[in-house]
Amino acid sequence: MISNLINRKIFTLLKVQYSNMLEYRVEIALWAISGIIPFFMLNIWTNNNLNESINISDVLLSRYFLCAFFVRQFSVVWVVFSFEEDSLTGKVSPYLIQPLNPFFRYFAQHLAEQITRFPFAVIIAFLFFIFNPESIWIPKLGILFLSILSTFLSFLIQFLIQSIVACLCFWTEKASSIERLLFIPTLFLSGLLAPVVSFPEYVKSWVYLTPFPYLIDFPANLLSGNETNISRGLSMQIIWILLLFPIFKKIWCEGKKKFTAMGS
């Protein structure tokens, strides 16, 4: 009974958000295009033969960056920006009255956006294959399943981190600047611009303990067929989720008490 109710709620939320997102498909197409930085990076790598030093062939590297593009497309999170706006304009108040954690709403928003984004990402990948026909490959079904799973886990980690930051809106008005700060290590250490294998030793020694390489590098390596430690990657992702979730719950409960509705 209860699970049936939850299912219905989630289904309705998804349906509403999906139609909302379809309304703004041009916007989402633009978001998809703005994620093409990995392709520029690939161009630098292969054009200067930088990949020879890290023993990755041109084809594997181009697959890696294509996968990094895909993983990034389906793990982009912007909950802090939505929440900040809603909290400043007082839209959070009606959400709080409803018997549903508002973050479910944002979660559904993100999932719906990913579904809308899918065709655009496929088109970009298709264009990529036209220019690089030698890098076409078909991943094994098991690997494909695992990499979709790890992309989703990567999305969950980022969603949790940003939700924690978003909850800081209850205390400070501009939480998004903290998010911009966190975005810098995400950008440089996640493997979006350069595969983590290519990092110098003094970085590689500690970077695998942080959540960053598991956001893009691990799923992208997995999907593109590059060498990676599957069990360590997945378990680190799950450990980070298990670590972050209680923090989020705690900060949400504390923040809710701090919340003063508009006009009070």
Next chain:
Amino acid sequence: MNLRKYLKVYKKFLHTSLASELEYKTNILIDLFTAILSLIGSIFLLSIFFENNGYIGGWKFEQALIIQGIYTILNGITNTWFNPNLTEIVKHIREGTLDFVLLKPIDSQFFISLKRITPSGFLEIILGFFLLLYCIKINQININLTFLTLCLITIICSICILYSLWFFISTTTIWFVKTWNATEVLRSFLYIGRFPLNSFSISLRIFFSVFIPIAFITSIPAEVFLGLSQLWEILLEVIVALIFLSSSRKFWLYALKFYSSASS
């Protein structure tokens, strides 16, 4: 007379926006930290590229740092002036407040482009400046008057081109209303301005000098710094900057003809 009026208005703009930005002091502190981390990250990425290669696209590491410095200065200018103002255009158009701007007895482009200021971008400008000074030292560049004037001219031209690009994209919202993320696409393209243009493949090089003249924005000033630039390159940059500035002005006036105010 007219100029004095605009200077007076600009002083007021500065005063009001600084006052409102300084409300969020921790915010500025976090932004400063973000700027420093971001520069460290970019240099880290650059050092990965140069780890096993002495040259990238014919540039040494020390020389590529100049590009990085110029990029940082320009990025700081973008964050201080262009980003806060030109993303506001979208808000003006969506909420119909552009009416109020147009009704004021002042040039609308002036008002829209300079109304706000984000002081945290200043640090980036200073950081970039120090990086450039350091580069002058390690590259053993002789400073004389012609060198300084040429540097100043090319950097001012770069700023003009950058401004026009931002302004162009923002102006298109008069037709497409909800494309505030179009500037994100521009941002991701501009990202390649951190690297020497010669490190990309020919097709990208052509694309980035003809369609989106990022080549002019960082590469030519950097060549001027190294004393490698030809006179025609500098002249070309000046001409391109003039064309961009005047056409962005024309485009704005043209677009305004299509603006239908909020309730029509």
